[in-house]
Amino acid sequence: MLSEWQNHKTQLRGYVSKRIDDADAVDDILQDVYIKASSNLHQLKSTGSLKGWLYRIAHNTIMDFYRGRQPYEPLPDDLVAEEEDEGIQAREELAQCLRPLIDELPEKYGIPLRLAELEGVSQKDIAQQLGLSLSGAKSRVQRGRVKFREQMMACCDFEVDQNGIVDYTRKDTGSAPKCDPLLEQK
CATH class of the missing domain: 1.10.10.10 (Winged helix-like DNA-binding domain superfamily/Winged helix DNA-binding domain)
Structure with missing residues (x-):
């Protein structure tokens, strides 16, 4: 696996670096790709499809990287309670009308x-x-x-x-x- 990895590593680095602008993250992603490929080598059906398989792993790892980076703020606890209260109030107002x-x-x-x-x-x-x-x-x-x-x-x-x-x-x-x-x- 290591010799095949060395053959594709430079091309994979270019692929990943076009999609990630952080050089440190590129190295981390390449390392993750290698680890995933090494641990799941038994899933590869033929050695002729190794290159495509490595690119698929790289693509999925890049997607995982971006999913993990998405900033979000947790919703305040009282927000849900307000919506429930408004829903109950709206239902009561509608009930009075109908x-x-x-x-x-x-x-x-x-x-x-x-x-x-x-x-x-x-x-x-x-x-x-x-x-x-x-x-x-x-x-x-x-x-x-x-x-x-x-x-x-x-x-x-x-x-x-x-x-x-x-x-x-x-x-x-x-x-x-x-x-x-x-x-x-x-």
Whole structure:
């Protein structure tokens, strides 16, 4: 291995030095390449592919070098807590906006939908609370979503982009009382 290494060492040094601007790091990388090649020589399938194999090891070692150098600052511990708090607050605000519309749905669909979407109860627990089978609870939540969507579409025009709903405006529905709770929020 040592004689083959000497044949390719100069070319490998040029390859590495074109990609790394620190001369000391070039020597370290070449040393790592030699160690990796020596320890994994049993993986080389034929001696004719030694040069390509050495270059692949050199390339991977260079990538490892750059991955290790990437500076980063750890996130502050309180950052995650703030995001969680904001998410909970946003969910509560949305729940206050949507609750009156969900309450307008027939009770057999409104209750499972409110439990699932606003209170975060699992469908299994909804089934137990309401004395339904799991498939019955899933069906009621799904039908509640469909009815809720129909109600929303009857009351509002939505502006949608690739990120979802960005805005909505009141439809001219005359005196449709079922739209009043939603439209009072706008």
